[in-house]
Amino acid sequence: MPAVNYRLEGEVAVLTIANPPVNALSLAVREGLLQGLQRAEQERAVRAVVVTGADGTFAAGADINEVASGLVLQSPITREVQAQMEAGTKPIVAAIEGVALGGGFELALACHFRVAAASARVGLPEVKLGLIPGAGGTQRFTRLAGPQAALEAITSGAHLPAARALELGLVDELAEPPLAGALALARRAAAEGRPLRIASDLSERIRDVSPELFAAFRRRLEPKARGQLAPWRIVDSIEAACTLPKEAAFAREREYFIECRDSPQRQALVHVFFAEREARKIPGLGAQVSALPIRRAAVIGAGTMGAGIAMTFANAGIPVSVLELSGEALERGLSLVRSNYDGSVARGSLTRERAERALALIQGWTGYQALGTADIVIEAVFEDLKVKQQVFARLDQEAAPHAILATNTSTLDIDAIAASTSRPERVVGTHFFSPANVMRLLENVRGKHTSPQTIATVMALARTLGKIAVLAGNCDGFIGNRMLMFYGAQAEFLLEEGATPEQIDRVMEGFGFAMGPLAVRDLAGNDVGLAIRKGRRLPPDERWSPILERLVGEGRLGQKAGKGFYRYEGRTRIPDAEVLALIEGVSRDLGIQRRQIPDEEILDRLLHPLVNEGARVVEEGIAIRASDVDVVYVNGYGFPAYKGGPMYWGRQAGLARVVQTMRRLAPTHGARWRPAPLLERLAASGKGWND
Numbered sequence: 163m164p165a166v167n168y169r170l171e172g173e174v175a176v177l178t179i180a181n182p183p184v185n186a187l188s189l190a191v192r193e194g195l196l197q198g199l200q201r202a203e204q205e206r207a208v209r210a211v212v213v214t215g216a217d218g219t220f221a222a223g224a225d226i227n228e229v230a231s232g233l234v235l236q237s238p239i240t241r242e243v244q245a246q247m248e249a250g251t252k253p254i255v256a257a258i259e260g261v262a263l264g265g266g267f268e269l270a271l272a273c274h275f276r277v278a279a280a281s282a283r284v285g286l287p288e289v290k291l292g293l294i295p296g297a298g299g300t301q302r303f304t305r306l307a308g309p310q311a312a313l314e315a316i317t318s319g320a321h322l323p324a325a326r327a328l329e330l331g332l333v334d335e336l337a338e339p340p341l342a343g344a345l346a347l348a349r350r351a352a353a354e355g356r357p358l359r360i361a362s363d364l365s366e367r368i369r370d371v372s373p374e375l376f377a378a379f380r381r382r383l384e385p386k387a388r389g390q391l392a393p394w395r396i397v398d399s400i401e402a403a404c405t406l407p408k409e410a411a412f413a414r415e416r417e418y419f420i421e422c423r424d425s426p427q428r429q430a431l432v433h434v435f436f437a438e439r440e441a442r443k444i445p446g447l448g449a450q451v452s453a454l455p456i457r458r459a460a461v462i463g464a465g466t467m468g469a470g471i472a473m474t475f476a477n478a479g480i481p482v483s484v485l486e487l488s489g490e491a492l493e494r495g496l497s498l499v500r501s502n503y504d505g506s507v508a509r510g511s512l513t514r515e516r517a518e519r520a521l522a523l524i525q526g527w528t529g530y531q532a533l534g535t536a537d538i539v540i541e542a543v544f545e546d547l548k549v550k551q552q553v554f555a556r557l558d559q560e561a562a563p564h565a566i567l568a569t570n571t572s573t574l575d576i577d578a579i580a581a582s583t584s585r586p587e588r589v590v591g592t593h594f595f596s597p598a599n600v601m602r603l604l605e606n607v608r609g610k611h612t613s614p615q616t617i618a619t620v621m622a623l624a625r626t627l628g629k630i631a632v633l634a635g636n637c638d639g640f641i642g643n644r645m646l647m648f649y650g651a652q653a654e655f656l657l658e659e660g661a662t663p664e665q666i667d668r669v670m671e672g673f674g675f676a677m678g679p680l681a682v683r684d685l686a687g688n689d690v691g692l693a694i695r696k697g698r699r700l701p702p703d704e705r706w707s708p709i710l711e712r713l714v715g716e717g718r719l720g721q722k723a724g725k726g727f728y729r730y731e732g733r734t735r736i737p738d739a740e741v742l743a744l745i746e747g748v749s750r751d752l753g754i755q756r757r758q759i760p761d762e763e764i765l766d767r768l769l770h771p772l773v774n775e776g777a778r779v780v781e782e783g784i785a786i787r788a789s790d791v792d793v794v795y796v797n798g799y800g801f802p803a804y805k806g807g808p809m810y811w812g813r814q815a816g817l818a819r820v821v822q823t824m825r826r827l828a829p830t831h832g833a834r835w836r837p838a839p840l841l842e843r844l845a846a847s848g849k850g851w852n853d
């Protein structure tokens with residue numbers, strides 16, 4: 163099977179890209195396209211060309227493996243194919259089904275016309291891989307749709323629905339099937355001798371663009387793209403399209419592309435891309451294990467978490483029952499759901515119609531009678547083992563025999579919960595992150611008895627719900643929260659030793675976390691943090707800090723109380739001398755001489771323990787692979803994706819340095835802070851996680 167199939171439909175040559183699974187533009191595809199275009203140009207019987215993709219998709223872009231190799235691509239490169247298109251004398255129409263992304267969309271943009279299915283999505287998502295489009299994408303998009311639309315779409319990497327692309331002038335027609343529409347358009351264009359529309363020659367949308375447009379956009383981008391390279395280079399490149407002659411602007415895009423391609427951020431983001439896909443693969447779960455279809459779900463508890471989980475199902479089109487004990491609590495939960503949807507509609511991120519459709523799928527109940535029809539029941543009640551065990555015993559009686567019983571616990575023992583049922587093989591953890599309808603991570607947790615089918619079902623469910631799933635083993639805190647204990651504790655130790663909350667948060671936000679650890683504590687509630695800590699039995703040799711307890715004692719519960727590690731005016735945090743006095747008091751009581759702490763020490767002492775505990779998690783088999791830990795941290799804990807996740811970052815920073823930090827900490831912090839054996843072995847051998 164050739165990578166590009168050439169066939170004639172009357173007078174139209176149809177070039178079909180066939181490179182499973184996503185028709186990426188590999189060398190064979192580029193060669194096939196170039197040869198097909200040349201042949202069509204030469205054959206006298208051919209009057210027009212249609213370019214399309216096999217198996218319901220146009221093309222998902224450059225072959226990421228090829229780009230990631232960092233090697234100079236072998237000729238013909240995509241730009242040579244595009245040059246052939248633009249030099250041709252016959253109309254070329256792209257027929258877009260499925261997705262046209264990245265290089266795939268750049269290819270379509272170099273065609274003279276584009277016809278798409280209404281369900282198709284197009285876009286330039288390179289930014290998500292730390293790249294900028296390198297085959298004229300920023301240039302042609304800007305010339306077709308104008309700089310404002312280009313800035314928004316390309317810096318966010320958005321997948322645009324076909325209707326929006328039509329509105330923006332990126333697509334000329336919608337048609338079902340698009341191939342038929344494209345053939346018709348190709349024939350019309352040839353018959354009418356319609357002028358060929360070359361996007362790179364259009365200039366109307368790029369004339370007289372005010373420099374203020376770029377200045378304003380850069381100001382808006384700052385909070386989102388701080389520390390990153392690619393988004394800024396995209397803006398520069400779009401600005402070049404509007405200010406430089408065509409050739410110079412295209413050359414500028416190319417320079418920026420190479421700069422991004424060769425950057426550590428690009429490497430880290432490509433690591434995350436493949437890590438997210440690898441995380442779906444569960445060793446030992448053969449193809450013969452099929453997931454249970456989930457047609458209907460139930461959620462127990464309509465608190466913030468339960469409401470968010472219910473919305474997640476409804477958004478994916480799955481009917482969901484929400485159960486609460488009292489009508490009042492139920493009503494509170496349902497009104498939370500409604501106000502969340504209203505907010506999305508008001509912000510313009512959801513249409514009223516879609517919100518209503520989702521709302522209609524959510525049904526509230528104050529009894530267990532709704533359970534019998536659910537294929538999965540997700541418990542999201544108070545985080546207390548006894549309470550959960552009672553709930554599970556009841557669920558076991560009320561739910562259909564085939565139903566999976568899942569718990570949203572973030573730390574508790576899955577086996578202990580499963581033991582209160584007669585179906586431990588159908589009990590599993592599904593740890594959603596708050597807000598559940600927004601956060602992309604789903605940490606699935608398998609207990610001792612969880613069956614392969616149950617695991618396959620919750621892994622597949624994650625995809626249906628638009629989540630990224632990682633499978634974790636059962637231990638206190640699973641992957642994410644287990645590691646977080648060390649990160650969080652270290653922030654408080656550093657306060658005792660001389661740092662201030664604003665210094666710690668500044669350093670971590672400078673590293674790329676959306677929020678520093680103390681700001682996060684204030685957001686989650688210091689009383690909540692304290693309760694979790696008290697619920698844990700720490701080993702007697704473990705260092706612990708009384709700061710949290712004292713803050714709570716003084717009513718400094720966090721944002722909700724207007725004061726915590728900071729003082730709050732609305733959501734704005736303001737350093738507070740009272741907190742500093744409290745912290746200094748703790749240092750005094752503990753006999754700690756406060757000192758100036760260098761920023762670098764803060765970074766090392768927060769991140770190295772994260773890597774160290776990550777290594778234990780991998781060694782114990784709690785995580786299947788190191789890259790799963792990265793997926794958890796990037797998608798659930800705000801670790802900057804462009805740094806690749808803690809394990810990837812640790813490897814780049816040097817595992818030997820991590821070992822050194824842990825050796826320094828262990829004598830005063832306790833045995834749990836010793837270097838993980840796996841880490842010591844790798845550091846000694848100079849190997850990485852997968853070597």
Ligand code: COA
Binds near residue numbers: 184227229261288436
């Ligand atoms: N190059 C190479 N491989 C790619 C690829 C690309 N551009 N896009 C996807 N793949 C691979 C995936 O790694 C995966 O491989 P696996 O099955 O061995 O794990 C397979 O194709 C299917 O992709 P997946 O993401 O699992 O399927 P999906 O249906 O959820 O999503 C896409 C399909 C196209 C939307 C998604 O893969 C995507 O966004 N791809 C990247 C697009 C992009 O950034 N293009 C610009 C590249 S510079």
